[in-house]
Structures are given as structure tokens and as C-alpha cells.
Amino acid sequence: MATTLEELQANIEAAVTPGFRQKLLARGQARGMIWRAGLLPIDAPHFSPELSEDLLSFGYSLLLHGLRYVDLGGNFSLARVAFEVAAESIEAVVSRGEVDENRDFHRLIAGGAYHLGRYSARAYSMLFEGLGQSNLSVVERCLAQLMLRDLEGVNAAVSNWFESGVGSDSSLIAALSISIDAEVDEQNDREGGVVEAMTLALEGNFLSAMSQTLLALERGEQSLILQAQARLREGLSVAGELNLVSQWWTHRLAVHIVDGLWASSFHVLLPIQGPAGADVGEWVHLRKLLIASLMRRRRAEIELWPSQIDAAKRVLEFDANLVLSLPTSAGKTRIAELCILACLARGKRVVFVTPLRALSAQTEGSLRRTFGPLGKTVSSLYGSIGASSSDVDALKSQDIVVSTPEKLDFALRSDPELLDDIGLVVLDEGHMIGLGEREVRYEAQIQRLLRRADAASRRIVCLSAILPDGDQLVDFTAWLTSDRKDGLIKNDWRPTRLRFGEVDWNPVSNLAQLKIVVGDEHPFVSKFVVGKTLTANKNAKVYPASQTDLCILSAWRLIEEGQSVLVFCPLRVSVVPFARRILEMIQQGLIVPMLAPPAEDLTSALAVGVEWFGPDHEILKCLRMGVAVHHGELPTSFRKEIERLLRDGVLKLTVSSPTLAQGLNLAATSLVFHGHARKGATIDVSEFRNVVGRAGRAYIDIEGLVLYPMFDNQEKRRTAWSSLIASKKGREMESGILQLLQSLLVRIARKLDASDVSAVLDYVAGQGGWDFPFLRSETGWRADESAAEWPRHLTSLDTTIFSLLGDAQVADEDIEATLDKVLASSLFMRRITRQDGLMQSLLIGGLKARVKFIWSNSTALQRRGYFLAGVGLASGQALDSKAEELEYLLLQANLAADEGEVEIAIQAIIGFADIVFEIPPFSPKKLPGNWKHILELWLRGVPVPYIGGDGPDDSVSLIEGAFIYNLPWAMEAVRVRAEVHQDLFSDDVTVANYGNARAVAAIETGTLSGAASTLIKAGFASRLGAIHAVAITAADFDSPAGMRAWLASPEVKAQRDNPSWPTVESHELWVDFTAPHGSGYTMPWSATIYTGPVTWHGVPMPPGTPLKLGGGLGKEDAIYTADFKEVGKIGYAFNRAAVGLSIASATGATNEISFEYIGPNDLAAL
Incomplete structure (x- = not known):
């Protein structure tokens, strides 16, 4: 056995080399991909009967090597690899393996090894399923709960054990009395009594260490971690002497897990001194609130991943821009959040730029969840291009503003001072550089930011998953960071593994074979998809009969095995037909409907969807079955509901468009490619890499599976597929x-x-x-x-x-x-x-x-107008030639909308659109012949399914694109151009000086009712409900303040529990919208210091002694030491369901303690 550092290192380096021991690990993982409950499919490749035993022996031995290597001061990077490979070896046996009495313990050890290798998300995935029914001891389960970040579970395990009395002195004496009272010939009984007593003592010691660990993480005190580790080492020594194997392994792992958890925690990696220029008190306050609020989440968020460590060291460097390149799902957003925290501590505000409106909505929700508890406001600007008064107000007042590049660019052209007190600009998916119009505008916008006179006072952080290597990245980084040598942080670490495979259809055998690549191994399932016929006729048509059919059948097979599946369609126009084919195959009996989600989970999404598509649309039929249809042209309100359902894990199958490649946060266990090409050309490697990163969900999956079903043209498809997988090329980043x-x-x-x-x-x-x-x-x-x-x-x-x-x-x-x-x-x-x-x-x-x-070919005045409008020379000249007519129509539309003259407003808007739709870039891609009629009905508030057009999909696409995006952009362009050319000495009312942009609001929301528009823009997701609510109450507000007053009126408040208010279909949406602080609101937290009366059970604790307040059921008012010894009782009333943290310390006083409560205003007794 290796004993020296050098011997251990040599053994580890050999063991982690691919191919070690005749590719032992690859063979195990290959088998693990295809076996279920320890059984292999018929016709599967042959695997040695001793494979499981060899893998377990190898895994445990390598894990022990890694632990010894660390104990002797070895390089932790090598040890991490040893832990990862050890975990994978044991996982290959227990994941999908046969169930036996040792399986749960092996899972615990594999999870522990992953955790030691800093793969905490994989450890979570290993342990989460079935923990409640697992065959684990109390200490083993407690360690698992710590790795699962179930801190409430750890707390409960500790308190329940101690309060049960099982480890009390009397229990130990009773166990030992067996050996004292036994006769000489009862040797086994005596030994059993000693072992039982020592096991109880070890359990108590271990759980005391867990209590100290929790208190350390709550308080941020390393001394408690050191005390916990000392206890664990003591227990390890005793377990070793008594040859208690499972106790020994549990303690051995726990020593290092506790150490690693502390070393990678926010307490250690987020400096307490704060960034330069920040108020020290404000930084400490915000840091404290962030750490506490993250720790109190359902799955406590305590530490940073390896991919984030280097970047975390740079979050406080506000004099330096940063380019951060991490794989999809590797934690870029968390680094952005830490940079935001540092910026807010400096008294500055933040702009977070995302390339898609859909991504902006997701980002807004994520940031609100993180910074809401810190009392910071988050708002979004992701409507049409233009800058409304509410947009300007948000840019001037909100702590964090999420925006698309176009929206931000338009606002800053009109008023560059809006950015004056912005201290941080985050460029999410910052690789959007290229030949397209959006990409070119984005590049120019960034250059303008870098050229501002105050650029040095503002930090830019660029996030991307697909930056290339080579001189393009060198130049891009140097550009954004002003030639800083260390301006780039690039890391390839990701929390889950990726596997690639093919599903090949054989028309002769009418079977599709699944083939997966695991290193040099190629496991397969020969009958992954079995052809079906609709009749018993000899020449009956066999299904799958198309590429779409094969993709659907492959997805269904994966779902039957318990996986969630994401189908990627390279063409957006393929998404709805794909969903339609799912319905057809169910009707044909080719696939069995999935277990539908609970109806109550779908209520809101269906209510919004019916308004847009009608009750019988394919998208909604699929939704009722648990299938999500997602693409960039879905109505914003409906898309938000779909993304909420996906985030909550309600839906098992998602059919998505290329929007997925632009950073949208959708993920699943398995990813199925519908195709590899768009318009005859293979998709770009960078798009492929961004998409495949969605396979494998952190904290759910250990690995993600990416499959390409191939119904026909298999050689062509396979060649393209292999090329995409093999290529390491990043996104093209040429200027x-x-x-x-x-x-x-x-x-x-x-x-x-x-x-x-x-x-x-x-x-x-x-x-x-x-x-x-x-x-x-x-x-x-x-x-x-x-x-x-x-x-x-x-x-x-x-x-x-x-x-x-x-x-x-x-x-x-x-x-x-x-x-x-x-x-x-x-x-x-x-x-x-x-x-x-x-x-x-x-x-x-x-x-x-x-x-x-x-x-x-232009004057200085014209060029200023073109600049503010964001148009080119030809478009600007076209606007000049029609300026008088366009300004008149826009003014008429605004005036008429304000006065309630619906007919005049509608005709003015249609007349305006008739002109600007002929002027690029406002020209829609596709404009049906009856678009004017559709626009009229949209403005009148007619339900979209009854508006007409070639179909609901075309109507929705027209409304979302031409009406909601292009037309307001044109109106804003005309308005800002008019401001440039206005006569400052004239008293006439013009577009330039008329404040209300009611026409734009009407187009964006589909109603000329100012009150209804305000409701919709405030977040009420039902257009028809909003129109009905203001109509029956004769509401006439046109501002957020007016809306709040109306909502607070007795007439409206009385309707909250009325199931038909404002309509039966929209009632749940209304309840969500009018929740105490609005949908998605998170109450702000604070940190408040109190003193409270106590009764000590004995001598008061010395000053500064860390204390834990509250135990299990019936002990909520007890006071404990760090190692969970009860020493007193709380003498004041408090809310036992309070969600925050109480950090208590003894003062030395005989009748009181001091404690700090970090949480929302919920501590007072109810």
C-alpha cells in the first residue's frame, strides 16, 4: 500500500489516466448508460460478471488514495480528479444498478466523493432520490442531508436525536451494563454492548459536529468549523480502533466535506472589506443579507463552484472590466450577481443587458429573487424599441434594470445622462458580435460605452458560454478590458457530464438502435424504438414514417424511463408542426399520453394561452398533456407562464426553437435534435455548443444525454453530427x-x-x-x-x-x-x-x-434626427419625406386616445402604420393583405382567436412582430426626429411636446383603454380581464400611482375572492397579480440586533459564547450551545415560523442574551 506522498501521487496519476485497467471505468459507465435496475437489454454488449465488484474496489481504493494524498499536503487539483473518478466508478455500479442492502451506503460514498471533488451538484443528484426510504444510519443520513444542502433536515436530525434521549448518559449506561452483567461465556453479548454504547457515543459526537458546522455557516466563524473537525477526527480515531467500517467512512468523508464546504463558502470567498469606493457598512450589510438569504433557500446556497472561484476573486475590482467565459449552466449569473452586489454597495446602479426579450424576462425574475431580500428594486425594459416615460423613470430610479440592447440604446441616444450613476453594465451572452444588423448595432453601442468620458467610473462585465480561442478572443477581450492582461477568465468546468448518442432507424428490421459514446466504448440498445403499424395488414405502413416521428418516439422512450426531454428544432417554423404531430400520433395510438400535470398547476398558463390561441390550439392541447411548446414569437405573457412551469418541473417535454441557442435558460435530462441544419447548411458549432449545454440539469442530473435520431440520410447526418461533436470551435467573433x-x-x-x-x-x-x-x-x-x-x-x-x-x-x-x-x-x-x-x-x-x-447628402440637423431615431441614411430620408404626415397622424392618435375617441385613434394609427411599414427597418418580414383589419380589431380589444388572419399562429406572429415591435419603434423614431426639428418658440401642440404616448401603449397592449393598458403593463397577464375590470368599474387612471389607488379602493378589494372577477378565466391571474406586494415580490430583509430575556439552566454562558436558538417540536424556545447542549430557555414571544436567521451570543448577563435577526419583518409573534 502506498504511504508516501510520491507513491500516492504516482498511483493516482496512473489510475485517473483514461484506459486504466482495460478501460474499467469506461466499461462501467457504458453499462450504466443502458442497464436498468441491474438488468441489461436483450442483445446488449457483453460485460464481465465481476465488473461491479471491480468498480467498487477501484472506486474505494482511489478515494482512499485521494484522502491520504490530501492529508499529506498533496496537490488538491490532482486529488479532485481522484475524487471525481472514484465517485464515477462507484456511481457506475449503484446508479440504475441492482438494489441490495449496501446500495444506499455506496450512493452516500459516491456522493461524498463527488462533493470532495467540488461537484456538489452531482453529489446532490446522487443522493436526492429516495433519501427518505434509504437504508442509512442517522449519521449517514445527516451527512447526506448536509450534501443535499437540506440544513433544516440536518437541524431536525440533530435535535430529534438529542431530544429522543437515545444518546443520554442513562442510555449509554444501559448499553454498557450488558457487558458488565454478562457471564464470561456471553462474550458476544458483552462485545455487542460495548459496540452499541460506542456507536451511540459516536453518533452523538458526529451530530454535535454537524450542529457546530451549521452554526459556523450561519455565523461565518471558522473557529466553529475547526471545533467540528476536531470532533470528527476524534470520532474517526475511535471508529478505526473499533473497526466500525461505516462509521469510519462517514467520519472520514465528513472531515473533508466540512473543510471543503467552508473553504468554498461565501464567508471565505467574498471578502468582508468590500470594493474600493464602497461604504464599508453598506457592503457588510448587503453581504450579510445576501449570504443569509441564500442560505435560507429551500436548497441552501452556501458555496461557489470551481468554475466560479477565479472570477469571484475579481468581483471587487471595480477599476477593471472583465470577460467571463464559462460553459452553459456553470454559474456565470452568480458571478454577475456578486459584481452587482459590489456595485450596489458603492451606491451605484446596474444595467443588465440581455439579447432577447424572453431572456430579459427570465433574468428579471432571477435577479429579483436574489436582490429583493436586499431591498433592491429590479425592473425590465424589454418591450418594443423606444423609451417611454416609465422606461426613463426605471433607468433613473431602479437599482437594477434589465434591458435588451436596442431598448437601452434608444434611451441613451435621447438622454446619455441616464447612464451617469450606473456603475456596472453586465453584457449577458456578450458574444453577440457579427454581421447581422443587431450584432453590428451592439458592437457600435459597446464602443460608444467605452468611449464615454465617464467610462472609467463604470465597469463592464461580459458573460458568454461560447467564446472562441485564438486572436479573435484576444482582440475582443483587449477591446472590452482596455488591454488589461488578466481581463479574461475562461474555464471549461461544468457541473454535469455530457454524453452523445444516435438513434438509427433501420427500415429493414423496423427497429431503431440507440448508440451512445462513452470514451472508446459504444454501448447500444438494439430495440430502442420498435416500429408500429395501425393495422394488421401485411403491407401496412410502418411508423415512424418520418424524422419527426422518430424524434417523438425517441423522446417518449426517454420520458418513460423517467427523464425530462428537450427537443431542439433548428427551424422555428418546425416547432408547432412538431407539436401537432405529437397530437396526431396520440390519436393514432402510436404513443400513449403522458401522465397529465395537475390541473391547478396549469390554470394560469391555460388562461393566458386561451386568450391568445383559443382553447383548442395545438399548443394548449400539448400543454394539458405536459408538453411545452416554446419559441421566441410566443406572446410574452404566455411565454412567461410556460417558463415558470418549466422552472417548477411541471412539464416533462419541451419543444423549442433556435431561441434556445441564444442563452434562454431551459434545460432537461436529455436533449433530442430534430435536425442539424438550417436552410441547407449545418448549424454553427457555437450554436450547437450553446444548445447541448442545456442537457443535464444541475442538482437533478449527474449527466445529460444528447441524442440525434436519424430516420434517413444517415451517413450525411452522421458525418455532420460527428463534426459538430468533435469541433472545439467557439463563436465567430470577427468585428x-x-x-x-x-x-x-x-x-x-x-x-x-x-x-x-x-x-x-x-x-x-x-x-x-x-x-x-x-x-x-x-x-x-x-x-x-x-x-x-x-x-x-x-x-x-x-x-x-x-x-x-x-x-x-x-x-x-x-x-x-x-x-x-x-x-x-x-x-x-x-x-x-x-x-x-x-x-x-x-x-x-x-x-x-x-x-x-x-x-x-444630409444636414447636421438631419443627422442628429437619424442618430436619435436609430436609422440609416435611406430610412432617415424616407422619414423626412413623410415627416409632416407621420407627425400629424401620430399626434392625432395620441390626442384621440387620450380623449377616448376610439374611431379617430384607430384610423390614425392604421394610417401611420400604412406609411411606416413601407420604410425599412420598420417593414415587417411578412404582412398579410388584411393586416389593417387585424390591427383594428387588436386595438379594439377583440380576443386574438377571433381576430382572423391565416390562423392564430400567423395572427400572434403579426401582433408580436409587426404591431408590438416594429410599429412602436417607428412611432418613437418619428417622435424623437420631431424633437430635433421642432420650433422651440411655437406654442402649438406637436408630437415633440405632447407628453402622453398613449398610442404606443395601445399598440403594445391591444386596447385603447389607458387604465387597461396600465394594468397589463404592470404585469396583469390577462388582456381581456384587464379590459373587463376597468370597464365595469369605469376606471380612468393612466399611471401606476392611479392604478394602485384603484386597486386599494373598497370596490376592487371586495372582488378579490369573487371567482368570476374580473372574469372566470382570469381570476387566478388576478389573485396572483394582487398578492400582498404583487406577483413575484420578495419582502426585503434587514439585520436587526435585539436583546431578549432568558432563563439559564445553570451558570450563565460566558460573554461571546455562540448560541443556537430553538430545537425540535416542543423545544422551540430552548437555547443550545454550538454542540447542542441545552443551557437555557428563551423568555420572549416570537414567530416560530420566521424564515430568517437568528445569530445569538451570550452577554454574560444572568437574564438576557443578544441576538441579531437577519430576515424579513416576520420575527414578532403572530
Whole structure:
């Protein structure tokens, strides 16, 4: 047996090498992927009968090596790998293995090994299922509860054991009396009595250590951790001497688990001194509230993961921007939260930028849950582009504002001072750099942030899961961090494993085989999907009959095995047809309906869904069966409900669109790919990596399984699939501005057949030089596509130029110098230096030529209007030509909406839309012939299913896209342009000086009732319910303050328990909306110091002694020492259901103690 540090290290390094002992671990994991309850499928690969015994022997031996190695001061990084491999070896036997009396103990040891390897989420997943019925002793169960972060369970285990008297002196004496009273020939009885007595003593000692550990984590005192470890080591020694194997292992693991938990805890890793410039008291206060509120969650959140450690050391460095690249689900948001905490402690506010409206909604909820207890306000700006008065108010007053890039950009163009007291900007999914219009705008927006005069007072933190390696990442990081050498933190650690597999359909055998890759092993299930027919006819059609069928049958098989499944459709248009096919296959009897979720869980989601789709839509039929349909064009209110159900684990199957690849937080045990391509081309590797990261949910799954069913074209699919899996490429991070210029200028060069840069630059300097260059070699649909793409690219370039130059008054002769200045240190300039000399000259010269072209075709006043409106030259000129008519119609719409003149308002809005829908970028992608009628009915508050159109999906898409997004953007563009051109000396009412933007609110909410719009925008999810509520009460408020007064009126409050208020369908939504502080509200916590009367059982505890208040049932008012000895009784009344933490200490006084309560205002007795 290895005894020295060197021997242990050599053994560990050999054991963790892939392929060790004839690929023992790979063989075990391969078997574990396909066996169930210890049984292998028929025709499964052969595995040795001794495999389980070999794996257990290997796992325990390697775990012991790792523990000894750590005890001798070995490198912890190597030890972590040893613990992980040991855990995987034991897991391969017990997970899905046969059930025997030792299985639960092996699970405990595997969970402990994972925990020691800092895979606490895997430890949780190993132990969570079936703990209540497990065959574990009290100390084993208590250790499991600690790893499960069930601190209430640990507390209960400790108090119940001590209060039961099982470990009392009398119980120990009774056990020992067996050996004292026994005759000599009763040797076994005597030994049994000693063992029983020592076991009880060890249990008491262990549980005392657990009590000290909990108190240490509550108080943040390392001395208590050291006391707990000393107890555990003492118990370990006794267990070893008595050869009590299970006690020995439990104590052995507990010593290191307690140590590791403390070392990675917030108490240790979140410095108490706070960031520079912060009020020390405020930082200590916020830090205390955060740690306490996280600890009191149902699953206590105590520590940071290995992926977060390096970043956590940087959260207080507010003089340095940071780029953080961690895999999906590896904890980026928690690091962002710590950066936010530091910013708030400095008295500054935060903007959190997310690329999608759907992601903004998720982020808002997550941040509110974390910072609500800290008394901080969180709000979102994720409606249409534009800046309403409420948006401006939020940016000026809310502690944390979540926004899409477009929404924030529009607001800052109009009022750059909105960012003055923002101390932190978080760029979530910050890799959104590229050629698309949104990506180019985003790059320019970031450059403008970096160029602000006050940029040094504001920190930027960029989060991403798919940053590339190489010079693109070097330049991107240097750009965001101002060339700081340590500006990037990149870590590949993730909390769960990933496995990849294929489901191959064989039309000859009518079977689909599941094949999984585990290292060099390829386990398979030959009859994963069995073909079915609808009739007994010999030539009956066999199902699956398509790629969709095979995906559905594969998903159903996984669900039958207890997994949750996420289906990824590369095309959004495939999502609803996929859901429709599920319903058809159920009707055909090809699949059996899943167990439907409880009806009460679906009430709110169905109520919102019926308003949008009608009761019989495929999406709602699927929802009733536990199947979620999710894509980016779902109505916001309905999408929020679906995401809530997914977050709560109500739904087992989710069918999702490419929105999933843009950072949306949906996850499942298994991920099924519907396809690998979009528009004939394989999806980008970075998209693939972002999507597969959703397989395997932390704290639920140890591993995630990613499957690609292949019904046909299997060689083609397999080649693409293998390439995607093997590629380590990150997202393309080339400057979008560079790509944009390159695509425009290279095409012009091809038209001119010119290799001389000067010829191209001369051409674009002339009149018509930027007209679409036809290429003789390009014909058909490619030519049409290029012709449509050209003006979009020009618009992107123009908006970038306006964004970079801002609204500064730049004379013609100063254009080039000013452009050089604003581009200094930009991503564009950093990337362009990596091009050859000719390309550099072409790109820089082309950009300056375009700027000169714009300047020669516009006035300074026009350019300011274009900048504020966020449009390019052509769009701006189109708005100029229609400005008088558009401003008149918009003013009429606002005035009429304010006066309740519905017909005039509707006609004005339709007239406005008729003009702007012809002007890019406000032109919808698709506009049906009867769109005006649909818009009219939408504004009149007609239920969406009755509005018409080609179908409810098309109507919803039109409303969400053209109406709710494009049209308000156009209105805001017209308004801010009018502000630039207004006559400041005129007393006339104009769009520029008329305050209410009622028309925009009406379009966004689907009603011209100002009161109903206010309700909907405040979070009431039922449009029809809101309209009905204000109609029957004749409400006329148009502000949040007015709404609150109306809600507080006796007439409205009396309706809360009326099941038909405001409508039967929307009542549950109303109850949620009018809950004491609104839906999703979290009461603020505080830290308050009290003194309270006590009665000591003996001599008062010395001053400063840590105390625990409250025990189990009937002992709620008892006072205990850290090791759970009862020493007194509380003499004051208190709420025994209070959710916060009480940190108590003795004062030395004979009749009182001091304690600090950290929690909401709920301590007072009820």
C-alpha cells in the first residue's frame, strides 16, 4: 500500500489516466448508460460478471488514495480528479444498478466523493432520490442531508436525536451494563454492548459536529468549523480502533466535506472589506443579507463552484472590466450577481443587458429573487424599441434594470445622462458580435460605452458560454478590458457530464438502435424504438414514417424511463408542426399520453394561452398533456407562464426553437435534435455548443444525454453530427463592422473587376457609387437575395456610423480625424490590423468614403434626427419625406386616445402604420393583405382567436412582430426626429411636446383603454380581464400611482375572492397579480440586533459564547450551545415560523442574551 506522498501521487496519476485497467471505468459507465435496475437489454454488449465488484474496489481504493494524498499536503487539483473518478466508478455500479442492502451506503460514498471533488451538484443528484426510504444510519443520513444542502433536515436530525434521549448518559449506561452483567461465556453479548454504547457515543459526537458546522455557516466563524473537525477526527480515531467500517467512512468523508464546504463558502470567498469606493457598512450589510438569504433557500446556497472561484476573486475590482467565459449552466449569473452586489454597495446602479426579450424576462425574475431580500428594486425594459416615460423613470430610479440592447440604446441616444450613476453594465451572452444588423448595432453601442468620458467610473462585465480561442478572443477581450492582461477568465468546468448518442432507424428490421459514446466504448440498445403499424395488414405502413416521428418516439422512450426531454428544432417554423404531430400520433395510438400535470398547476398558463390561441390550439392541447411548446414569437405573457412551469418541473417535454441557442435558460435530462441544419447548411458549432449545454440539469442530473435520431440520410447526418461533436470551435467573433464593410466593398470590387484599392475607393466616392452592384455571374434567387441584402447592409453601416459619431456637430473637413478618434482602440481597428495592407486600406478608405457620402447628402440637423431615431441614411430620408404626415397622424392618435375617441385613434394609427411599414427597418418580414383589419380589431380589444388572419399562429406572429415591435419603434423614431426639428418658440401642440404616448401603449397592449393598458403593463397577464375590470368599474387612471389607488379602493378589494372577477378565466391571474406586494415580490430583509430575556439552566454562558436558538417540536424556545447542549430557555414571544436567521451570543448577563435577526419583518409573534 502506498504511504508516501510520491507513491500516492504516482498511483493516482496512473489510475485517473483514461484506459486504466482495460478501460474499467469506461466499461462501467457504458453499462450504466443502458442497464436498468441491474438488468441489461436483450442483445446488449457483453460485460464481465465481476465488473461491479471491480468498480467498487477501484472506486474505494482511489478515494482512499485521494484522502491520504490530501492529508499529506498533496496537490488538491490532482486529488479532485481522484475524487471525481472514484465517485464515477462507484456511481457506475449503484446508479440504475441492482438494489441490495449496501446500495444506499455506496450512493452516500459516491456522493461524498463527488462533493470532495467540488461537484456538489452531482453529489446532490446522487443522493436526492429516495433519501427518505434509504437504508442509512442517522449519521449517514445527516451527512447526506448536509450534501443535499437540506440544513433544516440536518437541524431536525440533530435535535430529534438529542431530544429522543437515545444518546443520554442513562442510555449509554444501559448499553454498557450488558457487558458488565454478562457471564464470561456471553462474550458476544458483552462485545455487542460495548459496540452499541460506542456507536451511540459516536453518533452523538458526529451530530454535535454537524450542529457546530451549521452554526459556523450561519455565523461565518471558522473557529466553529475547526471545533467540528476536531470532533470528527476524534470520532474517526475511535471508529478505526473499533473497526466500525461505516462509521469510519462517514467520519472520514465528513472531515473533508466540512473543510471543503467552508473553504468554498461565501464567508471565505467574498471578502468582508468590500470594493474600493464602497461604504464599508453598506457592503457588510448587503453581504450579510445576501449570504443569509441564500442560505435560507429551500436548497441552501452556501458555496461557489470551481468554475466560479477565479472570477469571484475579481468581483471587487471595480477599476477593471472583465470577460467571463464559462460553459452553459456553470454559474456565470452568480458571478454577475456578486459584481452587482459590489456595485450596489458603492451606491451605484446596474444595467443588465440581455439579447432577447424572453431572456430579459427570465433574468428579471432571477435577479429579483436574489436582490429583493436586499431591498433592491429590479425592473425590465424589454418591450418594443423606444423609451417611454416609465422606461426613463426605471433607468433613473431602479437599482437594477434589465434591458435588451436596442431598448437601452434608444434611451441613451435621447438622454446619455441616464447612464451617469450606473456603475456596472453586465453584457449577458456578450458574444453577440457579427454581421447581422443587431450584432453590428451592439458592437457600435459597446464602443460608444467605452468611449464615454465617464467610462472609467463604470465597469463592464461580459458573460458568454461560447467564446472562441485564438486572436479573435484576444482582440475582443483587449477591446472590452482596455488591454488589461488578466481581463479574461475562461474555464471549461461544468457541473454535469455530457454524453452523445444516435438513434438509427433501420427500415429493414423496423427497429431503431440507440448508440451512445462513452470514451472508446459504444454501448447500444438494439430495440430502442420498435416500429408500429395501425393495422394488421401485411403491407401496412410502418411508423415512424418520418424524422419527426422518430424524434417523438425517441423522446417518449426517454420520458418513460423517467427523464425530462428537450427537443431542439433548428427551424422555428418546425416547432408547432412538431407539436401537432405529437397530437396526431396520440390519436393514432402510436404513443400513449403522458401522465397529465395537475390541473391547478396549469390554470394560469391555460388562461393566458386561451386568450391568445383559443382553447383548442395545438399548443394548449400539448400543454394539458405536459408538453411545452416554446419559441421566441410566443406572446410574452404566455411565454412567461410556460417558463415558470418549466422552472417548477411541471412539464416533462419541451419543444423549442433556435431561441434556445441564444442563452434562454431551459434545460432537461436529455436533449433530442430534430435536425442539424438550417436552410441547407449545418448549424454553427457555437450554436450547437450553446444548445447541448442545456442537457443535464444541475442538482437533478449527474449527466445529460444528447441524442440525434436519424430516420434517413444517415451517413450525411452522421458525418455532420460527428463534426459538430468533435469541433472545439467557439463563436465567430470577427468585428461585425469589418465584415459589413468587407461584404459591401468586395462586391463592388467584383463588379468593377478591380484589384486596385484606389479604383474601388474612387468609385464609391462618386454619385451612385453605393447603388447595388449587379454581378453578371449571379442570377436567379441568389441575385434576388443579394439585392434584398444590399440595402439592409447599407442601413446597418449607416446606423453604425451615426452611433459611433453620435450627435456631435462635425464639420466636413473634420470627418476623417473625428472618425479616427472614435474608432481608436475599437474592435474594428484591432481586427483590421490583422488584415493585409491592401484590405486595411480598402476597409478604412471605404468607411471614410461612406461617411463623406452621408455628410454630403444630409444636414447636421438631419443627422442628429437619424442618430436619435436609430436609422440609416435611406430610412432617415424616407422619414423626412413623410415627416409632416407621420407627425400629424401620430399626434392625432395620441390626442384621440387620450380623449377616448376610439374611431379617430384607430384610423390614425392604421394610417401611420400604412406609411411606416413601407420604410425599412420598420417593414415587417411578412404582412398579410388584411393586416389593417387585424390591427383594428387588436386595438379594439377583440380576443386574438377571433381576430382572423391565416390562423392564430400567423395572427400572434403579426401582433408580436409587426404591431408590438416594429410599429412602436417607428412611432418613437418619428417622435424623437420631431424633437430635433421642432420650433422651440411655437406654442402649438406637436408630437415633440405632447407628453402622453398613449398610442404606443395601445399598440403594445391591444386596447385603447389607458387604465387597461396600465394594468397589463404592470404585469396583469390577462388582456381581456384587464379590459373587463376597468370597464365595469369605469376606471380612468393612466399611471401606476392611479392604478394602485384603484386597486386599494373598497370596490376592487371586495372582488378579490369573487371567482368570476374580473372574469372566470382570469381570476387566478388576478389573485396572483394582487398578492400582498404583487406577483413575484420578495419582502426585503434587514439585520436587526435585539436583546431578549432568558432563563439559564445553570451558570450563565460566558460573554461571546455562540448560541443556537430553538430545537425540535416542543423545544422551540430552548437555547443550545454550538454542540447542542441545552443551557437555557428563551423568555420572549416570537414567530416560530420566521424564515430568517437568528445569530445569538451570550452577554454574560444572568437574564438576557443578544441576538441579531437577519430576515424579513416576520420575527414578532403572530
